[in-house]
Amino acid sequence: MEIAFYLAGFIAVLSTLGMILSRNPVHGLLYMIVSLLSVAMIFFTVGAAFAGALEMIVYAGAILVLFVFVMMMLNLGDTVMQIEKTWLQPRTWILPSLLSVLLLSQLVAVLWRNHLPAVGHVVSAKQVGIALYGPYILAVELASLILLAALVVAFHLGQKDEVRESIAQ
Amino acid sequence: MVPFSLTTLFHILPILILSGAAVLLMLIIAFFRSHKMAFIFTFLTMTAALIAAYSSDGSVQSVTDLLRISSLIQHYWILILFSGLVCTGISYPYLRSTTRFREEWYLLLLVATAGGLVLAASYHFSMLFIGLELMSIPLYGLAAFALKHKPSLEAGLKYLVLSAVASAFLLFGMALIYASTGSLSFSGAASSSLMLLGGGLILAGLGFKLSWVPFHIWTPDVYQGAPMPVTAFLATASKVAVMIAWIKLFAIFPVFHEQKMTLLLTWIAGASILLGNVLAVQQVSLKRLLAYSSIAHFGYVFIGLLAYNHAAIWIYLATYVVASLTAFAVLSSLTRMGDDQVGDHWVALRGLAHRHPLLAVALAVSLLSMAGIPLTAGFIGKFFVLAAGVNSAQWALLTMVVIGSAIGLYYYLRVVSILFQVGERQESAAPSISWLNYFWVLGLAAMTLILGVWPSLFV
Numbered sequence: 001m002e003i004a005f006y007l008a009g010f011i012a013v014l015s016t017l018g019m020i021l022s023r024n025p026v027h028g029l030l031y032m033i034v035s036l037l038s039v040a041m042i043f044f045t046v047g048a049a050f051a052g053a054l055e056m057i058v059y060a061g062a063i064l065v066l067f068v069f070v071m072m073m074l075n076l077g078d079t080v081m082q083i084e085k086t087w088l089q090p091r092t093w094i095l096p097s098l099l100s101v102l103l104l105s106q107l108v109a110v111l112w113r114n115h116l117p118a119v120g121h122v123v124s125a126k127q128v129g130i131a132l133y134g135p136y137i138l139a140v141e142l143a144s145l146i147l148l149a150a151l152v153v154a155f156h157l158g159q160k161d162e163v164r165e166s167i168a169q
Numbered sequence: 170m171v172p173f174s175l176t177t178l179f180h181i182l183p184i185l186i187l188s189g190a191a192v193l194l195m196l197i198i199a200f201f202r203s204h205k206m207a208f209i210f211t212f213l214t215m216t217a218a219l220i221a222a223y224s225s226d227g228s229v230q231s232v233t234d235l236l237r238i239s240s241l242i243q244h245y246w247i248l249i250l251f252s253g254l255v256c257t258g259i260s261y262p263y264l265r266s267t268t269r270f271r272e273e274w275y276l277l278l279l280v281a282t283a284g285g286l287v288l289a290a291s292y293h294f295s296m297l298f299i300g301l302e303l304m305s306i307p308l309y310g311l312a313a314f315a316l317k318h319k320p321s322l323e324a325g326l327k328y329l330v331l332s333a334v335a336s337a338f339l340l341f342g343m344a345l346i347y348a349s350t351g352s353l354s355f356s357g358a359a360s361s362s363l364m365l366l367g368g369g370l371i372l373a374g375l376g377f378k379l380s381w382v383p384f385h386i387w388t389p390d391v392y393q394g395a396p397m398p399v400t401a402f403l404a405t406a407s408k409v410a411v412m413i414a415w416i417k418l419f420a421i422f423p424v425f426h427e428q429k430m431t432l433l434l435t436w437i438a439g440a441s442i443l444l445g446n447v448l449a450v451q452q453v454s455l456k457r458l459l460a461y462s463s464i465a466h467f468g469y470v471f472i473g474l475l476a477y478n479h480a481a482i483w484i485y486l487a488t489y490v491v492a493s494l495t496a497f498a499v500l501s502s503l504t505r506m507g508d509d510q511v512g513d514h515w516v517a518l519r520g521l522a523h524r525h526p527l528l529a530v531a532l533a534v535s536l537l538s539m540a541g542i543p544l545t546a547g548f549i550g551k552f553f554v555l556a557a558g559v560n561s562a563q564w565a566l567l568t569m570v571v572i573g574s575a576i577g578l579y580y581y582l583r584v585v586s587i588l589f590q591v592g593e594r595q596e597s598a599a600p601s602i603s604w605l606n607y608f609w610v611l612g613l614a615a616m617t618l619i620l621g622v623w624p625s626l627f628v
Contacts, residue, residue: 155273157316
């Protein structure tokens with residue numbers, strides 16, 4: 001299990017470096033997905049299975065895939081498609097896929113042997129829910145207020161004609 | 170599970186009022202846009218929250234494990250809400266020339282003020298972080314509110330990126346402290362080397378928001394680019410809220426009293442005082458000058474902190490807030506959204522006393538107060554901080570204060586002299602100043618003077 005932890009940590013560092021160093025935003029996002037997956041793996045190895053699952057579903061699954069979609073959708077048109085083709089060549093996938101496969105094999109191995117480590121204690125989804133809506137209810141409500149503020153800011157910054165004008169200047 | 174009843178929520182009534190009003194204002198905006206109505210609604214909400222904070226009995230109350238209220242927190246709540254109220258008040262005339270999407274401004278101000286209150290009352294690292302983000306995220310939007318205006322966008326972006334880095338430091342520090350104590354609650358766990366590392370990272374994260382010296386680079390640019398009432402909020406409510414969070418951490422965690430940490434803090438304080446004052450001398454715009462001088466002011470506050478004198482810190486911060494708000498209220502009367510870049514330049518301020526005598530006098534009073542001239546509030550603040558420093562024998566820092574105050578006197582008085590110089594007559598574009606601005610400017614200037622001659626009012 002210790003090997004799994006260090007391997008996942010190594011992949012996390014490597015893929016984060018790849019995310020920062022790659023010039024192409026799509027490549028960077030792919031590396032970032034791998035980085036988040038490896039962080040999820042670290043959660044699994046220390047026994048926080050629920051946190052690991054959340055990391056995968058919420059960050060890698062939802063948020064970053066949304067990023068990739070937006071990145072793709074912003075570049076419509078034939079010329080841009082051409083650019084994208086050069087961006088997303090098959091060999092782009094090699095390193096991220098290799099790292100992902102490594103993580104996947106690790107995860108399968110962990111689940112196969114089905115022994116969760118002794119470090120920490122396992123927290124179930126139910127316990128997390130009870131904690132969130134019990135003693136941490138104020139934190140949950142205030143976090144929702146953060147989202148409201150972020151939404152209003154995004155709405156304001158996303159005004160169409162004003163932004164166009166400022167770009168035109 | 171913690172017993173959790175509705176009556177405990179009563180103790181955080183100001184937070185509830187502000188958050189409820191933010192949601193309500195969002196619904197109002199969705200159906201009916203009116204600048205005046207949004208302003209009046211926000212203004213009344215802030216007043217209600219201020220009254221609620223003022224009328225609470227100040228006993229120590231825990232609201233779940235996350236928040237804790239005491240009379241100290243209540244004092245700082247009043248200060249934060251007062252700053253929020255003044256920022257709202259000066260926003261209405263400031264926004265009169267913009268045409269679109271003015272109502273969101275007030276919504277964001279409400280949320281940011283609520284975040285400040287949460288931050289002040291937090292008693293748990295999760296709440297510290299949520300409070301900090303709740304205050305910062307609306308401020309990114311507010312700093313970049315004038316979208317057509319490049320410096321404003323620049324200010325928003327700079328504040329966003331650098332704040333995110335500071336938040337990462339803060340989170341890492343929290344994680345290290347959690348790793349060493351196993352609890353996110355504010356409990357005075359014995360210090361270890363891991364705690365020391367975590368404490369240092371938290372110091373960097375919070376120090377960024379307070380713009381102490383190694384973390385101060387963002388301050389002048391963001392101050393200058395952000396719209397005037399937002400700069401006022403950044404300089405007062407935001408800094409006060411982070412300061413009280415830091416004061417609490419400092420009081421609770423023994424790790425901050427270790428010799429290495431105290432030495433580090435003394436260096437930060439000394440460097441803030443010296444560098445803030447020295448850099449302020451070269452500025453040609455009042456906003457940038459106030460930015461650098463605020464760095465120095467938060468260095469002065471450190472002396473009260475290292476002397477464990479909460480009264481001195483509170484008085485210093487209260488006088489600083491009143492004086493800063495006066496200065497920003499004057500500057501905001503002279504500018505409108507989008508033209509801040511010239512409004513606070515020496516050229517624009519020259520001869521202000523001949524065009525707007527009342528505003529010039531109020532600005533002079535606020536600058537004298539910041540310089541610590543007797544009969545103004547700033548003198549009382551500086552007096553308490555110096556007394557605290559003398560009592561705890563911090564001679565090195567006190568020397569810094571003396572040098573810093575001497576430099577400060579020079580650049581504050583230079584601005585005053587610029588205000589009273591005879592400038593070339595500017596026939597065009599003397600903007601009419603609304604009675605609301607006069608109300609705030611004169612009220613705050615009067616407050617600066619009254620607190621200076623009758624300090625027992627707020628001790």
